[in-house]
Amino acid sequence: MRLSEGVDRLEKVVILGTGPAGLTAALYTARAFLSPLVIEGPQAGGQLTITTEVENFPGFPEGITGPELIEKMRAQVTRFGARIETAIVEKIEKSPEGGFSITTDDGREIRSWTVIVATGASAKFLGLSSEKALMGAGVSACATCDGFFFKGREIVVAGGGDTALEEALFLTRFASKVTVVHRRDTLRASKIMQEKAFENPKIAFAWNKEILEVLDVSQGMVTGVRVRDVTTGAESIISCSGFFVAIGHRPNTDFLGGLAETDPTGYLKTHSGTKTSVPGLFAAGDVADPVYRQAISAAGSGCMAAIDAERYLEASGVEKAGVERT
Known part of the structure; x- marks a missing residue:
């Protein structure tokens, strides 16, 4: 792949979201030496950060607060080399050279061979x-x-x-x-x-x-x-x-602009694990789950998405691909 002027770098994996799905995907891809870039949106940690006590996540017999759980997960993924950056993703497009082009609100263009969408779903509130x-x-x-x-x-x-x-x-x-x-x-x-x-x-x-x-x-x-x-x-x-x-949830998929197939309410459709309708684009957590919406199920799908992305990269021969800047 040749990088055009203005493109910061070429990533193997970019993960969108720092909730349980995104951070678990980051953990697995980091431990696979894929050096994932994790882009954290406006609500760091997702819905867990507005949850007080979490008593149904395995491994914490005395319970743990949502923010504490997210902080422990962040520390774990950065220990293995995952990079977390804060930005709002405005658009994702298929790149003519292969992979994806990600545009952020601070004017950056990031290219990546694969993208894991773990942007979650936002509960609808009354607005009071x-x-x-x-x-x-x-x-x-x-x-x-x-x-x-x-x-x-x-x-x-x-x-x-x-x-x-x-x-x-x-x-x-x-x-x-x-x-x-x-x-x-x-x-x-x-x-x-x-x-x-x-x-x-x-x-x-x-x-x-x-x-x-x-x-x-x-x-x-x-x-x-x-x-x-x-x-x-x-x-x-x-x-x-x-x-x-309890007036419903809204999946955070608007920024995709119809890139991948969704159900009528906007949740990303997946098949054969976490694969979306676009090769190289994977979905994990609540953004593709209108049914369970639990931290543990989100984390599990984050693991699946990481493994799916790793296998996709191996099958695509990305490990041997060179990068040139024009």
């Missing part, structure tokens, strides 16, 4: 300032991650689709009561999910309610939500210790 202020202090978007911490307490779930009812049903394992707050008087969820929710004695519904504020920022913890009836305009407060937003 109080919601943001209490994130990790009673506000969550992951019942599987944080439900355990609300044993015997009352919880509010925002949403009306399958995601909301799945979260609500899971939370009944811990909570004394789960109130589903929905803007309408009917649910969007599938009939079977509705039946399960209606039959569960721990689940209540607050119909035609719009959430105005999560209480109480001044106390630094969730004590309830202030809602408004969309039909009458009357406001009221629903007491709770936990507030779970």
Whole structure:
């Protein structure tokens, strides 16, 4: 491959994202002597950095906070020679000379034979300032991650689709009561999910309610939500210790510009492991997983993507390829 002027360097592997998927991919490619470049986006560490206590990641019997887990993973990958740089990837294109051209927001063009996309998926939130202020202090978007911490307490779930009812049903394992707050008087969820929710004695519904504020920022913890009836305009407060937003996730794939095949909601489609529809482009973690969305499953797919990329490079003869700059 010949490098044109303005191209910083040619990489064998570029990994996008520093959550569990990206860092695990970095660990495996680094230990395979591929010297991976890891590009860290605006949310370093992904969704784990907004998770307080992680008790379901193997190897930590006493639990560990999300930020601590990410910090340990970062230390491990850099020990083996992975390079982590901060930038926002604006575009990825197939390079005419082979491999990929990656354009970042700071004006760089990076060429790489392979790319592992581990940019994750972002939970959709209501956009309330109080919601943001209490994130990790009673506000969550992951019942599987944080439900355990609300044993015997009352919880509010925002949403009306399958995601909301799945979260609500899971939370009944811990909570004394789960109130589903929905803007309408009917649910969007599938009939079977509705039946399960209606039959569960721990689940209540607050119909035609719009959430105005999560209480109480001044106390630094969730004590309830202030809602408004969309039909009458009357406001009221629903007491709770936990507030779970369950209005869906959005995969972070916009920057790909349709380069690889996705499902209707934007999640990257993979086959034969972590291969996308574009040879040399691999996907790991939540960016290709609308079902499980767990740190451990993301890490596992990061390992798979690293091995897939290594095998692709071997089959392509990249180890023997020379590089010239024009």
